[in-house]
Amino acid sequence: MVKAIQVGLGHWGFSWTKEVIPKVPAVHMAGYVDANPEAIKRVQVELGIEDKRCFLSLEDAAKGVEADLVIATLRTEAHYPVVRQALELGFNVLVEKPFASTIAQAKELVALAEQQNRILMVSQNYRFQPAPIAAAELIGAQKFGPVNLVSVDFRRHAPSQGYRYWDMPDPLLADMSIHHFDLMRMVLNDDPKRVSCRTWNPPASPFGHHPMGVATVEFEKGTIVSYRGSWMSSGPVTPWAGEWTMDCSEGEICWTSRDHFMGKAGPDRLTTRVRDAQPEAIALQPLDFADRTGTLAAIAKAIASVSVPARFSSGKDNLHSLALVQATILSAGREGAWVDIAEVMA
Ligand SMILES: NC(=O)c1ccc[n+]([C@@H]2O[C@H](COP(=O)([O-])OP(=O)(O)OC[C@H]3O[C@@H](n4cnc5c(N)ncnc54)[C@H](O)[C@@H]3O)[C@@H](O)[C@H]2O)c1
Incomplete structure (x- = not known):
């Protein structure tokens, strides 16, 4: 079982919380993060998520709950700082597309993942x-x-x-x-x-x-x-x-x-x-696992075993896209x- 923290509970992120993550049994949700208290309130009210699992920053979530994986469902401009912080804190990362705003940022994140010996995957759900x-x-x-x-x-x-x-x-x-x-x-x-x-x-x-x-x-x-x-x-x-x-x-x-x-x-x-x-x-x-459940199930499998599933869009592979x-x-x-x-x- 892979324990995860989701960062970014906006329009598309909320859909991940409600419709995607619960369909992948290999992933257990440990925490939810959004810098906007309104977004936090929405998952609590509409999805019944407990207050103790909700945080305004990844830093606080990392101190408050135990996890192996960060699911980054934020707008592109927030991908680089959040993925970088997640890797520095020792998490594996699944990040929404597009990977980063620039190739230089994406390359830096790929190098950091290698240095930290962590898995970095871009959610190319198609x-x-x-x-x-x-x-x-x-x-x-x-x-x-x-x-x-x-x-x-x-x-x-x-x-x-x-x-x-x-x-x-x-x-x-x-x-x-x-x-x-x-x-x-x-x-x-x-x-x-x-x-x-x-x-x-x-x-x-x-x-x-x-x-x-x-x-x-x-x-x-x-x-x-x-x-x-x-x-x-x-x-x-x-x-x-x-x-x-x-x-x-x-x-x-x-x-x-x-x-x-x-x-x-x-x-x-x-x-x-x-x-x-x-x-x-x-x-x-x-x-068995299609679209976004496919990318999430693939990274859960990669973390649990050492094998890389078919069609795995690692950060390194995604540099070419x-x-x-x-x-x-x-x-x-x-x-x-x-x-x-x-x-x-x-
Ligand atoms: N794969 C697909 O088919 C598909 C479809 C739609 C959107 N997307 C992607 O989903 C991503 C998110 O889009 P969206 O429409 O949900 O954006 P959004 O603006 O609705 O939501 C982003 C959320 O992130 C939060 N946030 C921003 N910076 C933060 C930080 N540093 N720490 C914590 N929270 C922070 C904001 O408060 C906001 O709630 C985009 O990258 C978009 O490309 C993918």
Whole structure:
């Protein structure tokens, strides 16, 4: 049993407290932290959490309860100071995406985790879904031969769909595309080499920064990914993971994942099509622990044993996903000029 302290009980953090953590039996909650007393009050009133388990700082929680793991469910700008403090206090850490605001901060945290001999994982929950796992297996087995082109589309209309982060500096690339970029790496089992990206803010948009973008990503093994993402689309809404077409030399793999929209939820879907034949729907294997319960169960397993579970998004691994975010932001700032991942990793 892994004993945990959760830090950050805001909008998404409260959902972790109520809907995610209780579904992972390997994790026992020792404490809850939020700097805002209102957030503490909410978990006490709505979820019946005892006062003795609630703290206004991680430092106080570390003195008041015993734990092995910190679950950091805070806004990105708070990730670096809180994760750093958690590692210094000797905790293992599971942190929400995006890992950190800069590559330099993320690298420092990875080095600190190694120095402290602690596990640091980024909660890339989209990895723990049936369709991307099946797609990764088909690509890994070269079922349809080498990949010729990958196309990914993500479409939402944020103003009518409950989005809240209007002032976030990179609402598409840093907050949302990180999921798609991380999935590209997982499904292709490859790392990005360079990227060209354009972003913009359309008329009548409530966003302070750019909510739409297109990117071309070149991977180390030569695969090209064409990516289009929009928080301001009037087109048909895509599932959260986007719509993927993986065009290979002998056929194609089409899939989509996390089909939740305005209270409705649909299953992941994956079809394959041999060139010139009809598409075939593939039955997908449900996961014992999916999505956020998947990342939490994975770190609990990693702490309890010494083995690293499949698709484990360690802080070190996640540097490559975060680097793709930073490189697309840099490229967009340079009017779409190609940016090498090596430049942002340096
Ligand atoms: N993985 C996903 O699918 C997904 C979906 C939505 C949001 N998120 C992520 O969840 C994270 C949290 O988002 P949110 O909407 O809950 O933010 P929020 O602003 O609603 O909540 C953040 C909370 O952290 C608290 N806090 C800030 N600094 C603190 C500190 N140093 N110590 C203790 N408490 C502190 C604040 O008081 C607040 O209650 C973000 O990183 C976001 O990217 C992930």
